Amino acid sequence: MINWKNLDELASYGELQKVEKVNLAEVMSGESGAQRVKSCSIPMAEGLSYNYAAKAVDSRVLDVLVKLADEAQLTEKYKALYNGEVINTGEKRLVLHHLTRGQLGDAVAADGVDKRAFYVEQQKRIADFANKVHAGEITNEKGEKFTTAVQIGIGGSDLGPRAMYIALENWAKKTGNFKMEAKFISNVDPDDAAAVLASTDVAHAIFILVSKSGTTLETLTNQSFVMDALKKQGLDPAKHMIAVTSETSPLAKSDDYLDAFYMDDYIGGRYSSTSAVGGAVLSLAFGPEVFADFLEGAAAEDKLATEKDPRKNAAMLDALIGVYERNVLGLPATAVLPYSQALSRFPAHLQQLDMESNGKSVNRFGEPVSYVTGPIIFGEPGTNGQHSFYQLLHQGKTIIPLQFVGFRSSQIGTDVEIQGSTSQQKLCANVAAQIVAFACGKKDDNLNKNFEGGRPSSIIIGDQLCPKTLGALLAHFENKVMFQGFLWNVNSFDQEGVQLGKVLAKRVLAHDTEGALSVYSDLLNI
Incomplete structure (x- = not known):
């Protein structure tokens, strides 16, 4: 039987507060630091690995974190979620985004249908539609091929899909998988839509309107803006638009769209990149096969997250360490620092994913909690961030945990050697240096040049960013946020705050x- 308890009701949480704190600068220096880096790594899906050597944890802290995971029943709660229990207590809904990429457990029925079958059906419909667009079987009203896809949506209908598109754009161009350019309109500010339309050949553009309810004010306003622009060019908007919505929304059976693809209330916007919300634009941009690989990577990482032992479960350990930092060490924020320009919008997506999910002050039953919950999330890609906010990260009075992401090879596969090293080597050298600099610091009698160190970080490392590794990376963070919500006993799947x-x-x-x-x-x- 699952017991939903507040964090401060768990005996192991009390024990965690009493464990001796780790001197990170000390344990990461010299040979002990080298041994930590070698031993503190957990394999992830698609060749990724999670290395937590530069986190302020040791075997004593880890032993209690393992107890905390067991007492909080993290594995059992994850199983309940993917087997279709009503985990979203605020809206009394199932939570089924994992089903968009695979079947982890029992068949889940809702609304009178098998939900895995429903999501697969939508993926097949999208694949068929995208293939016909690419083949010129679905065209504009003059019989000409579409060359650009423009997504109109906001929040989860924009941040995730946009981040995933940007992450794969250069890879797709290099590998011959680039089919169409994709653009995004999100802000209700008319300057946003106007700027996108001004740089788009609208006569050859297909617009994807994304709104689950069909009533999102910003999205419908931007739809009207786009329809007006199309009409001014003598174009029929109905020949240029598709909808991604729920089957019960007013958009579902409208003659204003070439077609409609469906999602449902069991997938929150910030968890919807692997649903039709991401599927339509990514399949049009790169082809259905690329989207399928993206789903495969996410499914593989979801499966690894079912492991009960946190020392073998990267998402669970990442979550546990994050709760330790937030609730025991009192650290208020986390910086997400991908050393990959392709992931330039990934921190913005994770900002919504994390802060909208766990930015709560009441538990799953609507009762106030007496402890802090979700951290503040921010970030930029390296090395840009180094020349922006790293000054505060290194020498500010507030210690901020860091989550690095790095890849051994670039997406483009070609590089030049400058001053004895390539651009990619310089990038990787910087991330390695930053991890050690943050952890170990540097003593100097001139306090202006003194670095205290003790700044904790983790890094996810892979060979190259591609659809499968991107899917695994996304699923890791989705599952981390889920596990943290379980630990804090909050509902991570509603967003009354908006x-x-x-x-x-x-x-x-x-x-x-x-x-x-x-x-x-x-x-x-x-």
């Missing part, structure tokens, strides 16, 4: 305001 502002914005637009809201409305000339 609703209040939406409600008030509608009041402003209806001129139903008073007090400060009325004055701000006047200041902004609404």
Whole structure:
């Protein structure tokens, strides 16, 4: 039987607070540091590995973290999730994003259908549609091929798919898998849509409207903006648009779209990159086979996350260490630092994934919790970040844990040697140097040049960023966030925090305001 308990009700959490703290600078220096790097690594799917040597943990801390995972029933709760229990207590829904890429356990039925079969059916429909677009069987009204796909969506309908597209764009061009350019319109600011349309041959563009409910204000506003632009060029919007929505939304059977592909209420927006939300744009951009490889990588990592022993389960250990840093060491944030330009938007996606999921102050039953929950997430790709906010990371008064991602080879496969090393070697040298610099620091009598060290980090390392490794990387972080939600006993799958502002914005637009809201409305000339 599963027991949903608050973190501070678990005996092992009390024990964790009493374990002697690790002097990271000390254990990462000299030969002991070398041995840690060699021994503190967990294999992940698709050749990735998670190395936690530069985290402030030792065998004593790990032993208690293992106890905490067992007492919190992390494996059992994950199993309950993928077997179709109602894990989203806030909205009384199942949580099924894992089913979009594989069947981990029992068949799950909802809405009178097998949900795995439903997701596979949508993937097949999208694949067929994309293949016909690429073959010129589905064209614009003049019989000409589409050359660009433009996704219209916001939040999870934009951040994840956009990050995945950017991650694979250069790889696809290098490997001959690039079919169409993809662009994204998300912000309700008209400058966003106008800028995208100004750089797009709209006569040869297919627009993907993504809204589960079919009522998302920003998305429908941008749809109207695009439809107006199409009409001004004498084009029929219905010949240029497809919808990704739920079967019950007003968009599902509309004549305003060439076709509609379906998702459901069991997949939250920030978990939807492996559903039709990501599938349509990625299949159009790179081909269905590439999207299938992306799903395969995610499925492989999901399977590894079922391992009960955290020392063999990268996502679970990453989650446990993160809770230790947040709740025992009192560290408020985590910086996500991919040393890969292709992952330039990955931190933004993880920011939503983590902060929207675990930024909660009540537990699964609506009761206040007495401990902090999700960390602040931010980041930029290296080496750009080094010339931006690393100053605070190295010498600021706030210690911020770091999550690096690095690859041994670039996506382009070609490089030049400059001053005795290639660009990729320089990139990898920087990430290796940063890990050790953060952990060990450097003593100097001139305090302006003194580095305290003791800044903890982990790194996920792979050979090259490709569809399968990207899928595995995404699933790792999705599962990490899930495990942390279980530990904090919060509902990681609703997002009530985004609703209040939406409600008030509608009041402003209806001129139903008073007090400060009325004055701000006047200041902004609404």
